[in-house]
Amino acid sequence: MAGVRKLTLAHYRNASRTFVDMVGGRPSSTVTLDDIVNIKRVLQNRYTPYSALNRLTVSIAIIRHGQNIGEIPMFAIPRDARKLRKGAPFRRIYQRSEIENMLKIADPTLKACILLGLNLGYGNHDCGRLRSSHICGSLVDMVRDKTGVERRGWLWPQTLDALSEVGLPLKNLKGKAIVSERGDYLGPRFRRLMVRAGVEQNGRGFYSMRRTYRTAVDTHPDMPAIDLTMGHTTPGMGARYVAWISDERLRAVSVHARASIFGEGSERDVVVRPPAVRTLAATV
Numbered sequence: 001m002a003g004v005r006k007l008t009l010a011h012y013r014n015a016s017r018t019f020v021d022m023v024g025g026r027p028s029s030t031v032t033l034d035d036i037v038n039i040k041r042v043l044q045n046r047y048t049p050y051s052a053l054n055r056l057t058v059s060i061a062i063i064r065h066g067q068n069i070g071e072i073p074m075f076a077i078p079r080d081a082r083k084l085r086k087g088a089p090f091r092r093i094y095q096r097s098e099i100e101n102m103l104k105i106a107d108p109t110l111k112a113c114i115l116l117g118l119n120l121g122y123g124n125h126d127c128g129r130l131r132s133s134h135i136c137g138s139l140v141d142m143v144r145d146k147t148g149v150e151r152r153g154w155l156w157p158q159t160l161d162a163l164s165e166v167g168l169p170l171k172n173l174k175g176k177a178i179v180s181e182r183g184d185y186l187g188p189r190f191r192r193l194m195v196r197a198g199v200e201q202n203g204r205g206f207y208s209m210r211r212t213y214r215t216a217v218d219t220h221p222d223m224p225a226i227d228l229t230m231g232h233t234t235p236g237m238g239a240r241y242v243a244w245i246s247d248e249r250l251r252a253v254s255v256h257a258r259a260s261i262f263g264e265g266s267e268r269d270v271v272v273r274p275p276a277v278r279t280l281a282a283t284v
Contacts, residue, residue, distance in 0.1 A: 015059070019039065019055075022042065029071075029072070031063060033078075036056075039059050048204060052084055053082065056084070060077060093215050094199070094208060096261060099118065101197040105197060108162065109166050109178065112166050112170060113206070115159040116209075117206065118213055118261055119153070120155070121214055124186045126145075128170065129145055130168055131169055132167075139152060139153070139250070149233055151231035154250045154251040172185040187205055214226075216260035217257050217260065220252070222249055225253050229253055
């Protein structure tokens with residue numbers, strides 16, 4: 001499949017296993033609309049909304065392909081077949097006590113990932129792509145892979161210390177990249193941590209760290225700086241004429257995030273690290 005990334009193919013394979021687990025071993029002629037209903041029910045109880053939708057979409061695509069080649073009986077698939085039950089909004093973010101419980105028992109790599117998620121809204125793939133060359137002093141500067149938009153932000157001292165302890169790129173227990181085109185090891189590993197910390201809830205996963213960060217900084221008035229930390233494009237004509245957002249503005253967003261999430265944060269909590277930190281991270 002030319003033009004399809006290896007990571008995308010890996011997602012398709014993993015999602016296909018759900019369909020096989022649910023209907024495998026049966027004649028294809030017995031597949032019905034009830035199978036889609038059962039698959040939705042299982043996925044919503046087992047995965048986060050994003051993962052559930054991904055697997056459900058692939059399952060429906062398999063059924064439609066089977067219908068097109070005559071292997072599966074023709075039956076109407078409702079337009080809202082992919083619509084999943086919405087969970088309570090508060091479940092999509094983490095509370096301070098839950099974060100503290102996870103940080104207490106997290107291994108060094110997971111701790112670094114959690115802090116990246118809370119500090120700058122990093123998702124799974126952002127953590128996997130981070131390299132020491134992206135860090136200079138207290139600033140991290142990289143392009144968001146999903147959108148191709150520039151992304152900059154100010155790192156907490158705790159985040160820098162955690163990254164220095166484990167080194168970059170972040171790796172799993174077997175020494176492989178924690179997130180790469182070959183697979184995402186961070187998601188399942190984080191879910192096991194949630195269970196151990198007693199904070200597991202349906203509809204939440206590591207990506208909810210990004211939602212927690214965005215919720216925490218929502219009350220900060222500098223939206224262009226927030227968008228830059230998240231790799232979003234600031235809407236509006238005026239944004240086109242802004243050539244640079246100062247480091248101090250990014251630092252202010254970082255202080256605000258720490259104060260909102262942990263109930264603490266002042267000028268002394270987000271100190272200035274000299275550019276030598278880039279060299280330090282590169283030698284770990």
